Amino acid sequence: MRVALRMVPGAIGHGAGALRTRVGSLSPRMRGRLLVALGVLALLATLYFAWFRDSSFVAVEDVKVTGIRTDDAPRIRARLEATARGMSTLHVDEEALRRALPVGAAVADLRVRTDFPHGMTIEVVQSPAVAVLVAPGKRMAVAGDGSVLKGVRAGDVPVINVASVPGSGRLGRGRARQLVAVAAAAPASLRARIERVRYLSAKGLVAYLESGPQVILGDAGNLAGKWAAAAAILADEESRGASYVDVSLPDRPVAGGVDVPQPEPEQPPAGTGATPAPGAAPAAPGGAASPATPGATPAPGAATPPGATQAQPAPAAPAATAPQPSTTP
Numbered sequence: 001m002r003v004a005l006r007m008v009p010g011a012i013g014h015g016a017g018a019l020r021t022r023v024g025s026l027s028p029r030m031r032g033r034l035l036v037a038l039g040v041l042a043l044l045a046t047l048y049f050a051w052f053r054d055s056s057f058v059a060v061e062d063v064k065v066t067g068i069r070t071d072d073a074p075r076i077r078a079r080l081e082a083t084a085r086g087m088s089t090l091h092v093d094e095e096a097l098r099r100a101l102p103v104g105a106a107v108a109d110l111r112v113r114t115d116f117p118h119g120m121t122i123e124v125v126q127s128p129a130v131a132v133l134v135a136p137g138k139r140m141a142v143a144g145d146g147s148v149l150k151g152v153r154a155g156d157v158p159v160i161n162v163a164s165v166p167g168s169g170r171l172g173r174g175r176a177r178q179l180v181a182v183a184a185a186a187p188a189s190l191r192a193r194i195e196r197v198r199y200l201s202a203k204g205l206v207a208y209l210e211s212g213p214q215v216i217l218g219d220a221g222n223l224a225g226k227w228a229a230a231a232a233i234l235a236d237e238e239s240r241g242a243s244y245v246d247v248s249l250p251d252r253p254v255a256g257g258v259d260v261p262q263p264e265p266e267q268p269p270a271g272t273g274a275t276p277a278p279g280a281a282p283a284a285p286g287g288a289a290s291p292a293t294p295g296a297t298p299a300p301g302a303a304t305p306p307g308a309t310q311a312q313p314a315p316a317a318p319a320a321t322a323p324q325p326s327t328t329p
Contacts, residue, residue, distance in 0.1 A: 052090075053088055053090035053091045054088050054090075054091055055088070057117065058088040058089050058090045058116065058117045058118070059085075059087075059088050059089075059118060060084050060085050060086075060087050060088060060089060060114075060118060060119070060120045061085065061118040061119075062115075062118055062119045062120070063080070063081045063084045063085060063120050063121075063122065064119075064120070064121045064122070065077045065080050065081060065121075065122045065124060066121070066122070066123050066124065067123050067124035067125060067126060068124045068126065069126055069151070069152055070105075070106070070126070070149055070150050070151045070152055071150040071151030072102070072105065072150055072151070072168065073151075075102055076101060076102060076105055076107075076124070079100045079101065079102060080097060080100060080101075080122050080124075082100070083096055083097055083100040084097065084120050084122065087120075089114040089115065089116050089117055089118065089119065089120065090114075090116075092112055092114060092120070094110060094112055097110055097112065097122065098110060103169060103170065104147045104148060104168060104169040104170040105147065106126060106127040106143040106145070106147035106148075106149055107124055107125065107126065107127065108125045108126065108127045108128075109125040110122060110123070110124060110125070111123040111125065126149075126152075127143035127144065127145065127147060127149070128143065128144075129141035129142065129143060129149050129152055129154040129155070129157055130142065130143060130144045130157055130158075130180065130183045130184040130191065131154075131157050131158045131159070131160050131179070131180050131183040131184075131197070132154045132157055132158075132159055132160070133148075133160050133162050133165045133176065134159050134160065134161050134162065134165075135161075135162050135163060135164050135165045138164075138165045139165070140165040140166070141153070141154035141157070142160075142171065142180055144180070144181075144183075144184030145170065145184075146170045146171035146172075146177050146180055147169075147170045147171075148165075148166050148167070148168055148169060148170065148171070150167065150168055156192045157183065157191065157194075158183045158191065158194040158195065158196055158197050158207070159195065159196040159197075160176060160179045160180065160183070160196065160197055161196070161198070162176050175199055178199070178205065178220045179197045179198070179199065179205065181220060181223060182197050182205050182207060182217060182220070182223060183197055183207075185223035185224050185226075185227055186207070186227050187227060187228075187231055189231075190209070190227065190230070190231060190234075193209045193210050193212060194207050194208065194209060194210075195208045195209065195210050196208050203216045203218070203248075204216065204217060204218040204219055204248065205217040205218065205219070205220060212234070213234075213242045213243050213244045213245050213255075213257070214243070214244040214245070215227075215230050215244075215245050215247065216244060216245065216246040216247065216248055217230075217247060217248060218247075218248025218249075219248070222250060225250040226247040226248070226250045227247075228250070229247040229250040229251075229253040230245050230247045230253070232253070233245050233247070233253050233255050236255075238255075239255040241257075242255040242256060242257050243256060243257025244256050244257055
């Protein structure tokens with residue numbers, strides 16, 4: 001069964017007018033009760049927003065912070081707990097919690113859950129390590145935004161050699177920050193294959209893949225597009241064996257140093273009458289090469305090989321003269 005609904009112009013105004021008419025038809029006693037009920041609701045709403053939701057009846061007292069894996073965890077936990085205790089379970093300000101985080105905390109997100117009337121749990125989502133900074137005698141994991149992850153043990157992430165490793169905070173906008181950005185922009189499947197990231201004056205930013213080619217990225221612009229182009233080239237069978245992949249211009253990527261096997265020279269099949277190479281000895285019967293005969297005269301009409309001088313026939317020996325009888329008496 002299909003029911004068609006059609007909006008009639010002025011229906012809303014008509015409905016409001018009908019409601020006023022119905023209220024007006026109530027007895028004075030009923031109208032008074034209705035007004036009292038509306039007043040009580042307005043008062044309760046005012047009390048809730050202006051007082052109860054921020055009152056001590058629902059104040060946060062029991063705070064639990066989880067998910068922090070850095071050496072800076074005590075300081076982060078203390079700041080979050082102090083900020084949370086200024087809230088209530090009915091009025092949580094997550095932006096205030098994020099502002100309470102210390103600079104360089106490398107926190108990707110906060111997940112807040114309340115337990116009425118006084119409990120709150122804050123789950124800290126730590127930013128993952130994308131590289132490890134290595135200086136003489138010191139190593140430190142670093143997040144994609146340059147935040148130092150003090151106390152975090154990095155897994156299979158690229159190595160970046162630096163002169164010194166900061167103890168905390170975030171990297172500045174120098175060369176080390178660009179190298180970290182290269183590692184952060186790489187797809188997760190490729191990042192696990194990057195052994196190290198360097199800067200070379202002749203090539204710019206370069207990533208070295210384990211058992212693979214160098215990936216030349218040039219400057220720090222459009223790193224995501226450059227890595228996408230590199231992934232496409234590395235997945236191409238024709239690029240297998242390349243010693244480098246240049247994606248400094250991502251719309252014109254180049255794979256270089258590919259070893260292309262040279263085809264074997266074709267040998268003419270026996271019995272086809274193929275002409276031997278210039279200067280080659282004529283083939284003997286049965287396919288064996290015949291030794292050249294010094295002074296041999298080529299057949300009439302045979303072509304002289306380029307650069308060779310045609311042999312001349314040897315002069316005939318003078319005919320022997322028969323002895324004449326002596327006429328001397």
